[in-house]
Amino acid sequence: MKKSMFLSALLMGIMFILAACGGGNASDPTGEEDSSGEASGETGGSIVGDGSSTVFPIMEIINEEFNAEHDMAAEIGVSGTGAGFERFTAGETDFQNASRDIKEEEVAALEEAGIEYTEFLVGTDGLTVAVSQENDFVDSLTFDELYSIYSGEAESWSDVRDDFPDEPIKAYGPDQSHGTHDFFKEEVMNDEDVQGELIQDTNQVVSSVTSDPNSIGFFGYSFYLNNEDALKAVPVQGPDSEEAIEPTDETVQSYDYPLSRPLYVYAKNESLENNEDFRTFMEFTLENAASAAEETGYVALPEEDYQEQIDQLP
Amino acid sequence: MQLVDKDQVSKSLGGRLFFNKFMKVLFLLCTMVGLVVLVTLIVDTVLDGWDHLTWDFLTSFSSSRPESAGIYGAIIGSIWLMAVTAPVAIILSVGTALYLEEYAPKNKITNFITVNISNLAGVPSVVFGLLGLTIFVRQLSLGNSVMAAGLTLALMIMPVIVVASQEAIRAVPGSVREASTGMGATKWQTVSRIILPAAIPGIITGIILALSRAIGETAPLVVIGVPVSLLVTPNSVFDTFQALPMQIYNWVKMPQEEFQYLTAAGIIILLLILFLMNSVAIFIRNKYSKRF
Numbered sequence: 001m002k003k004s005m006f007l008s009a010l011l012m013g014i015m016f017i018l019a020a021c022g023g024g025n026a027s028d029p030t031g032e033e034d035s036s037g038e039a040s041g042e043t044g045g046s047i048v049g050d051g052s053s054t055v056f057p058i059m060e061i062i063n064e065e066f067n068a069e070h071d072m073a074a075e076i077g078v079s080g081t082g083a084g085f086e087r088f089t090a091g092e093t094d095f096q097n098a099s100r101d102i103k104e105e106e107v108a109a110l111e112e113a114g115i116e117y118t119e120f121l122v123g124t125d126g127l128t129v130a131v132s133q134e135n136d137f138v139d140s141l142t143f144d145e146l147y148s149i150y151s152g153e154a155e156s157w158s159d160v161r162d163d164f165p166d167e168p169i170k171a172y173g174p175d176q177s178h179g180t181h182d183f184f185k186e187e188v189m190n191d192e193d194v195q196g197e198l199i200q201d202t203n204q205v206v207s208s209v210t211s212d213p214n215s216i217g218f219f220g221y222s223f224y225l226n227n228e229d230a231l232k233a234v235p236v237q238g239p240d241s242e243e244a245i246e247p248t249d250e251t252v253q254s255y256d257y258p259l260s261r262p263l264y265v266y267a268k269n270e271s272l273e274n275n276e277d278f279r280t281f282m283e284f285t286l287e288n289a290a291s292a293a294e295e296t297g298y299v300a301l302p303e304e305d306y307q308e309q310i311d312q313l314p
Numbered sequence: 315m316q317l318v319d320k321d322q323v324s325k326s327l328g329g330r331l332f333f334n335k336f337m338k339v340l341f342l343l344c345t346m347v348g349l350v351v352l353v354t355l356i357v358d359t360v361l362d363g364w365d366h367l368t369w370d371f372l373t374s375f376s377s378s379r380p381e382s383a384g385i386y387g388a389i390i391g392s393i394w395l396m397a398v399t400a401p402v403a404i405i406l407s408v409g410t411a412l413y414l415e416e417y418a419p420k421n422k423i424t425n426f427i428t429v430n431i432s433n434l435a436g437v438p439s440v441v442f443g444l445l446g447l448t449i450f451v452r453q454l455s456l457g458n459s460v461m462a463a464g465l466t467l468a469l470m471i472m473p474v475i476v477v478a479s480q481e482a483i484r485a486v487p488g489s490v491r492e493a494s495t496g497m498g499a500t501k502w503q504t505v506s507r508i509i510l511p512a513a514i515p516g517i518i519t520g521i522i523l524a525l526s527r528a529i530g531e532t533a534p535l536v537v538i539g540v541p542v543s544l545l546v547t548p549n550s551v552f553d554t555f556q557a558l559p560m561q562i563y564n565w566v567k568m569p570q571e572e573f574q575y576l577t578a579a580g581i582i583i584l585l586l587i588l589f590l591m592n593s594v595a596i597f598i599r600n601k602y603s604k605r606f
Contacts (some may be wrong), residue, residue: 056564061377061378063545064377064378064545073543076541076543077458077540077542078536079537089450203567220569221570223569226569228567297570
């Protein structure tokens, strides 16, 4: 009997906390959700986006700023570039974040669905190949050497280059659910499968690399920036380049770094033309993408590129 | 005459007693493995997340800036989601169980349905997500709303509740049933006044297991396209929403280290909500238990 009394008291307490939580937020300056919900309901112009988890942090920051300034917000998912394009094709989203170029099949599907779109660039990422800071022999790698490591051809470091020690290679990378994986596969592996330990959580790739001097891994530039003290970025020499180039803000932005990749937002033209809120949102996005990209560990485009894209808006 | 050969017994006694003790320790170890892992996990999570469990964390929306990121939208969204999932799943499942146990003729078709429901419990949650995407999101044009996601999760957890409820209903003594019928009660009167109250503790156990699974589920929500950045909370079941497990999953993937602590803080909140839901269920169970 006592037990049930205690439980009901507990329940009452919880109800109060929840009520207080809801009430507190209504008077909270951040609790603008009600007014914005109504506002978007009146104009009928909700803004919906989905796609790449790589681009997501940039767009989330922009969305927060947009909400602070315009008192309305977009709805942004992270189902991944591929799944996001499916929703974009189904007409469920107004914009689509992508960490790679749109594929031919996706172009065809969009054409068939009668959806016209405009491609915008919001920033640049440099896919970073890194080893542990304790690794003292890898100073640069060519695409061919990367290929031999990630195709499983080279089993020890001495197979990669003669003056490397005879230590077994442990190769890590993000798994197939990541655009980063697809990009590496396409650029370095000539579309052949990436061999090595492929991990879903990129943070695990980073910690695997930092804990073993004989390991190597690749991931987005932001993961390198956030673990700079434990990682050593390997300068990479592209197939038609004479020298190995280290990923830095400058080399990534200029695409001198061979593994630089563009980050896109694809916007539906129909929404741009008919939905005033969405047009405002895209303009706001391009105006603020540079700072948002830098804040989240990516590299901004040259300033004039953003202005040029703003001029393209209908 | 000696019935027991004492020498024989004393010879084998030591071995038997040792084996007895050995088995006891073995089973204890089995219990400890699960328990130790669980405690380690909880302690680790609480240590990581405790400092980040601030009022601001509970009352601000998600963000890609770790210092201002909060979980408000996700908490409210998950509560909305459970508010749809729980009643739908419970009504459908208990109804199914009652029909199968009390009304349906005991033939091959009924048997076939029962077997299939048990099999459904083993279907991966992503598959239910795809089903939800096709039927609720697209066919019924519910979009990525609370309703669509709630119905999907309700379908996903139905089999667990059905199976548990069937077991509970079957365990109600036949004599009670016969007594009720003998007093002139109709089938419905027997079911509603005798069988259901007696079976409730067992049914609730199924509900606890099922809802605990539903609130922590990420995969179907990802497939349905539930957003992660949404700076509003739903006003009705037809609005879209955020969900706690998706928020946690998104933070795990972020490169900044601070997000790992926010993840831990989010997990603590998820555990707390789970604990609250379960205490409500246990409260109801205690109220109804020991009727026979």
